[in-house]
Amino acid sequence: MSVEKIERGLLKTRKTLKEICRELDLDMPDKEELLIDQCAHCGVWHKNYKLVEDLDGNYICSYCEDLVGL
Numbered sequence: 001m002s003v004e005k006i007e008r009g010l011l012k013t014r015k016t017l018k019e020i021c022r023e024l025d026l027d028m029p030d031k032e033e034l035l036i037d038q039c040a041h042c043g044v045w046h047k048n049y050k051l052v053e054d055l056d057g058n059y060i061c062s063y064c065e066d067l068v069g070l
Contacts, residue, residue, distance in 0.1 A: 002026045007036050010045040
């Protein structure tokens with residue numbers, strides 16, 4: 001349950017995992033437990049399945065994908 005709260009707090013923001021855990025007064029989970037990740041280009045958190053791999057092997061969001069022309 002706490003991981004879901006953390007994910008909701010991070011989604012579509014540029015906050016750090018540490019910041020949101022402090023705001024919600026929750027222990028910091030392992031990053032592997034989260035079903036979201038940050039875009040390597042803009043730093044906004046998105047659901048894992050919405051990120052695509054760029055030519056360098058970094059995962060980026062669809063907005064950044066359009067910007068770099070993939």
